[in-house]
Structures are given as C-alpha cells and as structure tokens.
Amino acid sequence: xxxxxxxxxxxxxxxxxxxxxxxxxxxxxxxxxxxxxxxxxxxxxxxxxxxxxxxxxxxxxxxxxxxxxxxxxxxxxxxxxxxxxxxxxxxxxxxxxxxxxxxxx
Amino acid sequence: xxxxxxxxxxxxxxxxxxxxxxxxxxxxxxxxxxxxxxxxxxxxxxxxxxxxxxxxxxxxxxxxxxxxxxxxxxxxxxxxxxxxxxxxxxxxxxxxxxxxxxxxxxxxxxxxxxxxxxxxxxxxxxxxxxxxxxxxxxxxxxxxxxxxxxxxxxxxxxxxxxxxxxxxxxxxxxxxxxxxxxxxxxxxxxxxxxxxxxxxxxxxxxxxxxxxxxxxxxxxxxxxxxxxxxxxxxxxxxxxxxxxxxxxxxxxxxxxxxxxxxxxxxxxxxxxxxxxxxxxxxxxxxxxxxxxxxxxxxxxxxxxxxxxxxxxxxxxxxxxxxxxxxxxxxxxxxxxxxxxxxxxxxxxxxxxxxxxxxxxxxxxxxxxxxxxxxxxxxxxxxxxxxxxxxxxxxxxxxxxxxxxxxxxxxxxxxxxxxxxxxxxxxxxxxxxxxxxxxxxxxxxxxxxxxxxxxxxxxxxxxxxxxxxxxxxxxxxxxxxxxxxxxxxxxxxxxxxxxxxxxxxxxxxxxxxxxxxxxxxxxxxxxxxxxxxxxxxxxxxx
Amino acid sequence: xxxxxxxxxxxxxxxxxxxxxxxxxxxxxxxxxxxxxxxxxxxxxxxxxxxxxxxxxxxxxxxxxxxxxxxxxxxxxxxxxxxxxxxxxxxxxxxxxxxxxxxxxxxxxxxxxxxxxxxxxxxxxxxxxxxxxxxxxxxxxxxxxxxxxxxxxxxxxxxxxxxxxxxxxxxxxxxxxxxxxxxxxxxxxxxxxxxxxxxxxxxxxxxxx
Numbered sequence: 016x017x018x019x020x021x022x023x024x025x026x027x028x029x030x031x032x033x034x035x036x037x038x039x040x041x042x043x044x045x046x047x048x049x050x051x052x053x054x055x056x057x058x059x060x061x062x063x064x065x066x067x068x069x070x071x072x073x074x075x076x077x078x079x080x081x082x083x084x085x086x087x088x089x090x091x092x093x094x095x096x097x098x099x100x101x102x103x104x105x106x107x108x109x110x111x112x113x114x115x116x117x118x119x120x
Numbered sequence: 121x122x123x124x125x126x127x128x129x130x131x132x133x134x135x136x137x138x139x140x141x142x143x144x145x146x147x148x149x150x151x152x153x154x155x156x157x158x159x160x161x162x163x164x165x166x167x168x169x170x171x172x173x174x175x176x177x178x179x180x181x182x183x184x185x186x187x188x189x190x191x192x193x194x195x196x197x198x199x200x201x202x203x204x205x206x207x208x209x210x211x212x213x214x215x216x217x218x219x220x221x222x223x224x225x226x227x228x229x230x231x232x233x234x235x236x237x238x239x240x241x242x243x244x245x246x247x248x249x250x251x252x253x254x255x256x257x258x259x260x261x262x263x264x265x266x267x268x269x270x271x272x273x274x275x276x277x278x279x280x281x282x283x284x285x286x287x288x289x290x291x292x293x294x295x296x297x298x299x300x301x302x303x304x305x306x307x308x309x310x311x312x313x314x315x316x317x318x319x320x321x322x323x324x325x326x327x328x329x330x331x332x333x334x335x336x337x338x339x340x341x342x343x344x345x346x347x348x349x350x351x352x353x354x355x356x357x358x359x360x361x362x363x364x365x366x367x368x369x370x371x372x373x374x375x376x377x378x379x380x381x382x383x384x385x386x387x388x389x390x391x392x393x394x395x396x397x398x399x400x401x402x403x404x405x406x407x408x409x410x411x412x413x414x415x416x417x418x419x420x421x422x423x424x425x426x427x428x429x430x431x432x433x434x435x436x437x438x439x440x441x442x443x444x445x446x447x448x449x450x451x452x453x454x455x456x457x458x459x460x461x462x463x464x465x466x467x468x469x470x471x472x473x474x475x476x477x478x479x480x481x482x483x484x485x486x487x488x489x490x491x492x493x494x495x496x497x498x499x500x501x502x503x504x505x506x507x508x509x510x511x512x513x514x515x516x517x518x519x520x521x522x523x524x525x526x527x528x529x530x531x532x533x534x535x536x537x538x539x540x541x542x543x544x545x546x547x548x549x550x551x552x553x554x555x556x557x558x559x560x561x562x563x564x565x566x567x568x569x570x571x572x573x574x575x576x577x578x579x580x581x582x583x584x585x586x587x588x589x590x591x592x593x594x595x596x597x598x599x600x601x602x603x604x605x606x607x608x609x610x611x612x613x614x615x616x617x618x619x620x621x622x623x624x625x626x627x628x629x630x631x632x633x634x635x636x637x638x639x640x641x642x643x644x645x646x647x648x649x650x651x652x653x654x655x656x657x658x659x660x661x
Numbered sequence: 662x663x664x665x666x667x668x669x670x671x672x673x674x675x676x677x678x679x680x681x682x683x684x685x686x687x688x689x690x691x692x693x694x695x696x697x698x699x700x701x702x703x704x705x706x707x708x709x710x711x712x713x714x715x716x717x718x719x720x721x722x723x724x725x726x727x728x729x730x731x732x733x734x735x736x737x738x739x740x741x742x743x744x745x746x747x748x749x750x751x752x753x754x755x756x757x758x759x760x761x762x763x764x765x766x767x768x769x770x771x772x773x774x775x776x777x778x779x780x781x782x783x784x785x786x787x788x789x790x791x792x793x794x795x796x797x798x799x800x801x802x803x804x805x806x807x808x809x810x811x812x813x814x815x816x817x818x819x820x821x822x823x824x825x826x827x828x829x830x831x832x833x834x835x836x837x838x839x840x841x842x843x844x845x846x847x848x849x850x851x852x853x854x855x856x857x858x859x860x861x862x863x864x865x866x867x868x869x870x
Contacts, residue, residue, distance in 0.1 A: 039739065338699035
C-alpha cells in the first residue's frame with residue numbers, strides 16, 4: 016500500500032546501482048595507495064617521523080575512498096555523510112584534547 | 121507487507137496474557153513497563169544500600185560495618201544506581217512507552233531489537249548483582265574502577281566490569297532505536313521542529329548513548345583483560361599511565377551524566393506546559409540547547425581529574441570548557457521559569473516534582489560550577505561536597521523528574537488515578553527528606569570531610585546526624601509515594617478519560633491505557649507547533 | 662490481522678523500511694569506530710610516551726605478512742561490494758558466488774593471522790608469558806596492544822563471516838532479492854568497517870620504521 020502523503024524526508028532514496036567496473040577501479044586505487052605506504056615506510060626510513068604522518072595520511076585517504084565508493088556514501092542521502100563527519104570531529108577532538116594533556120605534562 | 125490495523129476498544133494490557141506474553145513482547149509499551157518494574161526493583165536495592173551507608177555514618181567510628189564492607193557498599197550502590205537505574209531510567213521506561221505515541225506511530229523502528237536490549241539489560245543486572253553472592257565479594261573500587269587498584273584488588277572486579285560492559289550494550293541499542301525512530305517514524309506533518317521537547321531531549325540523549333558508550337566499553341574490556349592476563353596495561357612499571365585510564369573512563373562517563381540529565385529536562389518541558397496551559401517559552405532554545413549540551417558535554421571530561429596530576433594547560437582548557445556547558449543549561453532554566461509566568465498554574469503532583477526539580481537542579485548546577493573552577497576544586501575534590509553536588513543533580517534532578525513523570529503519565533499508562541492528596545503529602549516528606557539528607561553533605565564537605573570513608577572526625581558529627589535522619593525521612597516519603605501509586609492501581613474507581621490533565625501532546629489524544637497500536641483514530645497535530653494551546657485540537661472521548 | 666476500524670497509521674514500526682535499517686547499521690558502525698577509537702587513543706599516548714620501545718618492537722612484526730593481509734582484505738571488500746551490485750541487478754547466483762569468495766578471503770586472512778600470532782606466542786611474547794614479562798619498558802605495552810587490537814579485529818572478522826554466512830543462506834532461500842536487499846547492504850557495510858579498521862592498524866603496527 017502506498018502513502019503519497021508521507022513526509023518528504025521519509026521517502027526512500029532512489030537506488031543507485033554501482034557498476035562492477037567502478038568497484039574494480041576503487042580496488043586498484045586502494046592497492047596503489049597501499050603500495051605507496053609500504054614503499055614510503057620501508058624505503059623512506061630516513062624521513063623519520065614524517066613517515067608516520069604520511070602513513071596515516073595515506074590510510075585516511077584509503078578510508079575515505081572505501082567509505083565514499085564501497086560504502087556508498089557518494090550515492091546515499093547526505094545525512095549519512097554529515098553523521099560520519101560528526102563522528103570524525105568527535106574522535107579528532109578526543110585525540111586532540113588528550114594530546115594537549117600529554118604534550119604539556 | 122505487514123500493516124498496522126487498529127483494534128478498537130482493547131488496550132495493550134488486554135489481548136495476550138501471562139508472563140511470557142510480557143517478557144517476549146515486542147510492544148514498546150510492555151517493554152517500557154518491563155523496564156519500569158525491573159528498574160524499580162534495583163532502585164530499592166540501591167536505596168537500601170544507601171540507607172546502610174548513611175546508618176554507618178550516623179556516629180564517628182564503627183556503627184554497623186567494617187571499612188572494607190563500607191567500600192563495597194558504596195561501590196555497589198554506585199554501580200546499581202548509575203548503570204542499572206539512572207542511565208536507563210527515563211529513556212528506557214518513559215521513552216520506550218511514550219516516544220512512539222508522541223510521534224504518532226505504533227512502535228519504535230526496531231521492535232525486536234528493543235526487546236533484545238531489555239534482555240541484555242537483565243543479563244547485565246544479574247551479572248552485577250551476582251558479585252554479591254559468589255566469588256570474592258563485590259568490588260570495593262568505587263563505581264569508577266580506577267586503575268591500578270581495580271587491577272590489583274582481590275574482590276570481584278572482573279564480573280562487575282563485564283556487567284557494566286553488557287549494560288552499555290543495552291544502552292547503545294536503545295539509543296540507536298530511538299534515533300532511527302525519530303528520523304523515520306514521525307507522523308506526517310510533524311517536522312523536527314514540531315516534535316515534542318521530550319522527543320528532542322531523547323534525541324540528544326540517544327546520540328550520547330551511541331557515541332560515548334563504546335569508549336567505556338573498550339576501557340572496561342581492557343581492565344578485564346588486564347586482570348585475566350595478569351598484566352597491567354595502565355601500570356607505570358611497564359611504561360603505562362594510570363591517568364590514561366581516568367581519561368578514557370571520563371570520556372564516556374562525563375557525557376553519561378548528560379544521558380542521565382537530558383531526558384529529565386525533556387520531562388520538565390512536558391510537565392510545565394500542561395500545568396500552566398500555555399505554550400512553552402522558547403521552544404527552539406530548549407530544543408537546540410539539548411543538542412548543545414550533548415555536544416559540549418563531550419569535551420569537558422577532564423574536570424573530574426583536576427587533582428590527578430594532569431598537565432596545567434589541559435586543566436585550564438577543561439575548566440574553561442566546563443563553564444561553557446552552564447550556558448545551554450541556564451537557557452533551559454530561564455525558559456522554564458518564563459513558561460510559568462502568566463500561565464494558568466494548576467498545582468498537581470507532577471508540577472510539584474517539576475518545581476522541585478528546578479530548585480534542586482539549580483543547587484546541583486551551581487555547586488557544579490564551584491567544582492569546575494580550578495582553585496576551589498583543589499579544596500573540594502573528593503570531599504562530601506562532591507557527593508552532595510552529584511546527588512542534587514542526579515537524585516534531586518533526574519530522580520525527581522522520573523517520579524514526576526510517573527505521576528504525570530500514571531493515568532495514561534494504567535487508566536487509573538492515585539490519591540492526589542496523599543501524593544502531595546508524600547511529595548512534601550520526600551522533598552524535605554531529600555534536602556535534609558544532602559544539604560548537610562555540602563556543608564560538611566566544605567568543612568573538609570573526605571568521601572568514601574566509613575569513619576570521620578568528631579567535629580563532623582552534627583551534619584552527619586542530620587543527614588542520616590534525613591535519609592529516614594526520605595525513605596518514609598518514598599515508601600508513601602510508591603504505596604500510594606500501587607494502591608491507586610488496585611483501588612482507583614475513577615474512570616480516566618483520554619486527557620485528565622488537559623495536555624496537548626499526542627499521547628493525550630488516545631485512550632487510557634492506549635490500544636495495542638497506540639491510536640484508535642488518526643492523531644491531529646496542533647497548528648503551530650506541539651504546544652500551541654490556542655489551536656488545541658478538541659478531543660472527543 | 663483483524664480489520665476492525667479500517668484505520669491505518671501512515672508510519673509503522675512494523676513496516677519494512679530499508680532506509681531505517683541502513684541508518685541503524687550506520688549508527689552501529691559508529692559505535693564500532695569509537696570502540697576502536699578508544700584503543701587508538703591508548704596507542705597514541707603510549708607510543709608518545711615510549712617512542713623508541715614501540716619502534717624496536719615493531720621490527721618483530723613482518724611487513725610482508727601485513728601487506729599480504731591488507732591486500733586480501735581490500736580484495737574481499739571489493740567482492741562484497743560487487744555482490745550487492747549483483748543482487749541489485751537480480752543475478753542471485755553471482756551474488757552468492759561473490760559473497761562466498763569474501764568468506765573465503767576472510768579465512769585466508771585469519772590463517773595468515775594465525776601463523777603470525779603463533780610465531781609471536783612461540784617467542785613468548787603473549788602478555789603474561791615469560792619472555793613478555795622480561796621485556797623492557799614500553800615493549801610490553803606494544804605487544805599487549807598488538808594482541809588486543811588485532812585480536813579484537815580478528816573477532817570482528819569472525820562476526821563478519823557469520824553475518825555474511827547468514828546473508829548467503831537467506832539469499833539462497835530466495836528471501837533476499839533485487840527489491841529486498843538491505844540485509845546484503847548491511848553485511849557489506851559491516852565488512853567494509855572491518856576493512857577500514859585494518860587500514861589503520863596496518864601502518865600503526867607493521868610500518869613504523
């Protein structure tokens with residue numbers, strides 16, 4: 016039974032079907048990024064602490080790629096992206112406040 | 121597809137009968153009542169432990185129990201009252217029962233998950249209480265389970281910690297369910313800004329439940345793992361840091377006090393318009409301040425650790441952020457008081473509880489500011505002042521709101537009425553007892569009496585005596601109140617219509633008690649927002 | 662159901678609502694993220710306090726094994742994502758094959774993990790073992806965190822395998838189809854989360870050089 020008078024924001028979204036090609040492309044991107052991290056950390060030892068930052072940066076890029084394509088954030092309601100952002104902001108705030116504490120001990 | 125169809129003239133108590141029809145029910149109203157009965161049982165256990173502690177403190181020296189037993193008493197009192205009573209209290213009971221009705225729907229989004237969360241709650245409760253009877257006795261660490269003592273003590277900390285972990289799961293599932301329900305099941309025409317304020321409060325609370333509880337979950341698991349493997353992860357001798365445990369603990373447990381307080385704010389925002397018969401003052405301010413409190417509440421956990429050896433910079437930042445949270449809270453109080461102005465005030469038991477809430481919560485709030493200030497906290501940390509402050513906020517605040525809600529929605533839930541005169545008398549005794557019990561703690565704390573000791577110096581005798589006598593007055597008021605509510609159920613002759621208080625939110629448009637599917641006819645929204653008394657839809661019996 | 666009044670509430674908690682399931686799943690994923698988030702904070706603080714010890718101990722771990730496992734998980738993430746495309750297009754058989762492949766890759770991951778763990782345990786590096794208790798300050802913390810975090814992650818892999826297993830069997834029975842696939846999507850979301858966490862665990866434990 017259909018209810019045309021339903022709330023607008025309660026309407027299910029139109030379903031986007033990602034192609035196999037897109038998924039494969041995503042995987043290739045992720046593998047490339049993995050390759051870069053390994054190279055930077057194994058052969059870039061003299062970069063010292065810079066390698067930690069790059070490793071985490073690349074990991075973050077990978078995570079964004081996974082969330083955006085594999086987890087469908089690109090095609091879903093914007094609500095999900097906002098909520099993910101909220102969680103990230105919270106977690107970053109936790110780490111920053113904790114870091115401030117320890118760095119100033 | 122399963123569609124909701126309404127069966128006229130049967131309420132949710134009728135239909136299926138028997139114990140199993142309750143403990144396996146997916147009806148949100150029955151689950152709410154399951155929570156109510158289990159919560160009240162644990163509450164009475166917690167109160168009893170509290171009375172025993174107060175009795176021990178009647179005179180200096182040993183009155184009743186040894187130091188270790190006293191430590192176990194306050195730990196168990198804390199664990200039961202916090203994890204079993206006050207964290208679930210209003211959301212699990214009244215949220216479950218009334219959120220779907222207030223939104224104009226027939227259930228929460230995931231009814232079976234809702235039942236599961238009650239079962240998980242019961243499992244956690246059994247685990248927590250099992251430490252009483254088996255193993256090496258209940259934990260004696262305080263409800264905070266601070267490392268390294270929690271890793272070293274011989275008492276049954278592992279079980280208590282795992283119980284808290286399991287209870288956290290139940291809390292998360294309830295919060296998750298409410299968020300989805302609010303997003304997906306509002307009745308047509310009810311935008312977010314036309315939701316009742318109780319729903320707003322639950323929405324903010326649920327976000328804290330979902331986003332803060334996991335942190336304590338993992339922290340408690342680490343404590344359990346440490347005890348099992350015999351290795352101290354927070355042990356300085358292998359490079360660890362005990363203060364890190366405190367950070368992780370309070371990253372959850374500070375937001376958790378807003379899990380306890382925000383739903384109470386929602387209750388007050390419902391009771392006040394009904395008993396003043398006018399729209400709430402500052403609807404948007406109250407709604408958004410709930411979100412603001414929830415958000416800012418995440419960043420102020422450090423104010424529990426000012427004396428722990430944390431860095432000065434961090435103490436300064438945390439203290440400053442703590443003062444920020446006073447702003448949205450004060451916004452709420454001003455709006456409540458403004459709602460009373462020029463309203464047609466109808467003094468009934470729920471309103472009395474709401475007014476007591478405002479009075480006591482303000483004392484709790486102001487003492488909180490004193491504790492949030494760096495210099496004064498050094499003096500007051502770990503004294504009875506903290507105990508007084510905490511009970512003013514949690515018991516004088518949330519506890520009173522809980523009982524106010526019980527008196528407010530009693531006719532709707534059971535379709536019966538308690539004796540209003542007795543309820544007023546019980547309230548008066550309860551209110552006097554409460555303030556007699558906790559106000560002296562603030563004073564004796566200022567005088568320097570530390571918390572968590574079974575003994576004290578003779579000069580603290582008088583306030584402690586008043587406090588213990590107060591605990592007996594409070595217990596009398598509580599018994600009278602509960603007795604009155606229970607006897608109302610058996611002796612009430614009055615037929616309760618749909619809307620005994622002349623309320624305006626949707627639950628008052630349905631029968632008392634509501635039918636299984638909540639409504640017997642389509643609920644009608646007031647024209648301009650949920651508290652628009654000028655355009656209140658007329659309700660036929 | 663009995664039809665007495667014929668009146669139907671427009672929004673019901675008993676209706677099938679794919680969007681609600683998805684929102685519920687995302688909220689659950691947030692709790693998982695913060696669960697590991699707590700551990701990442703512990704890692705951050707202890708690494709800051711014991712910088713050299715963490716560096717020393719990370720040499721005990723094999724980056725080759727870690728890299729292989731990373732690749733395995735990334736590929737499995739793609740296969741589960743593809744299985745959803747398949748079921749959306751109505752290719753149930755392809756979907757089942759792709760999900761089974763995901764489960765297979767999960768087992769490969771676990772087997773590699775098993776060999777890594779047993780090598781460490783063989784050296785007595787598990788918390789509480791003899792060699793472990795004699796480790797210098799800080800290194801013990803590294804291995805406690807290593808076992809705790811990868812252990813918890815492996816536990817999530819096992820839950821994920823069970824979850825996908827259930828979805829496979831429901832798909833086989835025809836309960837999940839091209840117009841009712843929200844359970845497939847949710848299993849996929851969960852599996853990607855497991856992948857996400859590994860993406861961070863990998864550089865933090867294996868690649869500190």
